[in-house]
Amino acid sequence: MRILVTGGAGYIGSHAVRLFLSRGHDVWVYDNLSLGHRAAVPCDRLLVADLAEVHRLDHALLQHRIEAVVHFAAFAFVGESVRDPGKYYQNNLVNTLQLMECMRRHGIARFVFSSTCSTYGLPLRVPITEDEPQKPINPYGNGKLAVERALADYAAAYGWGYAALRYFNAAGASPDGTIGEDHDPETHLIPLAIQAAMGQRPHLEIFGTDYPTPDGTCIRDYIHVDDLAEAHLLALETLGPGKELRLNLGIGRGASVREVVKTIEEVTGRLVPIKEGPRRPGDPPELVASSEKAQRELGWRPRYTELRPIIETAWNWHRKHPKGYPRE
Ligand code: UDP
Numbered sequence: 001m002r003i004l005v006t007g008g009a010g011y012i013g014s015h016a017v018r019l020f021l022s023r024g025h026d027v028w029v030y031d032n033l034s035l036g037h038r039a040a041v042p043c044d045r046l047l048v049a050d051l052a053e054v055h056r057l058d059h060a061l062l063q064h065r066i067e068a069v070v071h072f073a074a075f076a077f078v079g080e081s082v083r084d085p086g087k088y089y090q091n092n093l094v095n096t097l098q099l100m101e102c103m104r105r106h107g108i109a110r111f112v113f114s115s116t117c118s119t120y121g122l123p124l125r126v127p128i129t130e131d132e133p134q135k136p137i138n139p140y141g142n143g144k145l146a147v148e149r150a151l152a153d154y155a156a157a158y159g160w161g162y163a164a165l166r167y168f169n170a171a172g173a174s175p176d177g178t179i180g181e182d183h184d185p186e187t188h189l190i191p192l193a194i195q196a197a198m199g200q201r202p203h204l205e206i207f208g209t210d211y212p213t214p215d216g217t218c219i220r221d222y223i224h225v226d227d228l229a230e231a232h233l234l235a236l237e238t239l240g241p242g243k244e245l246r247l248n249l250g251i252g253r254g255a256s257v258r259e260v261v262k263t264i265e266e267v268t269g270r271l272v273p274i275k276e277g278p279r280r281p282g283d284p285p286e287l288v289a290s291s292e293k294a295q296r297e298l299g300w301r302p303r304y305t306e307l308r309p310i311i312e313t314a315w316n317w318h319r320k321h322p323k324g325y326p327r328e
Pocket of ligand 1: 169283
């Protein structure tokens with residue numbers, strides 16, 4: 001299949017690109033490199049351009065005779081979306097709708113969309129199934145949900161086949177340690193804790209120790225980035241005209257912040273200096289997926305079902321790339 005991957009030089013995108021290429025697909029990465037990394041993708045597959053540049057998008061779809069789009073390009077910091085909602089609505093919603101219109105003009109009707117567990121807001125039941133009401137509590141989740149709704153309308157009106165994949169917490173790295181997680185600024189728990197263990201940061205701050213959870217810290221469902229990538233590929237292969245897939249992707253098992261820290265200490269053999277701090281606004285106490293639907297509909301099985309091996313791959317990446325990717 002000829003696939004355009006927007007945001008393909010980013011964390012999850014680069015792992016998906018590598019997988020798609022390894023399975024023989026013709027893959028083109030469309031990335032403005034504002035958050036992505038040139039070194040994360042093969043240079044002969046990279047188109048450096050912005051989603052807002054419609055003529056370049058048009059050209060890419062046409063020139064490479066694209067048959068399906070996998071859309072990762074987005075801002076993904078919840079806190080920032082609260083402070084700067086315009087930035088999020090512009091990129092994650094307006095630019096996505098623009099991309100969808102471009103696709104429609106070119107008759108491309110297969111779309112895999114990076115959605116998020118943030119579309120559920122404060123879930124009433126855990127583990128979270130796809131029937132859970134979607135009531136986001138921040139602009140990031142609102143924008144993603146708006147795209148999900150638009151996709152349902154495109155499926156109805158134009159016969160699109162689409163998958164809205166609602167990720168829980170992406171984690172880990174390629175087991176060979178050649179690509180991995182590198183955000184600037186870094187805000188995610190696992191890389192921050194590993195950096196603290198490596199002495200690159202004075203400590204890890206734990207955001208809230210008074211949650212109604214067994215150890216008082218937030219519980220999340222950490223899923224390996226290669227398992228996420230695999231789900232994208234299966235979704236692409238499953239999609240046909242009018243097919244709608246709305247699927248949660250997690251391992252169905254939660255880990256608290258303290259459990260993550262302890263596992264990082266075991267894996268690295270180093271201490272993670274911690275500081276207990278206040279809650280981070282917008283963090284629900286517990287987000288754990290039920291991925292039974294994804295398993296049923298895609299035949300998907302996460303290869304990593306435990307936290308420890310996921311963290312081992314993250315540690316392998318950080319050890320080999322203590323400064324992350326080369327900066328341009
Ligand atoms: N967290 C933390 N300290 C940090 C970063 C994150 O205690 O420096 C917590 C955060 O409150 C959440 C969990 O770790 O409960 C995962 O946060 P992350 O930002 O990695 O992912 P998110 O759940 O926001 O997508």
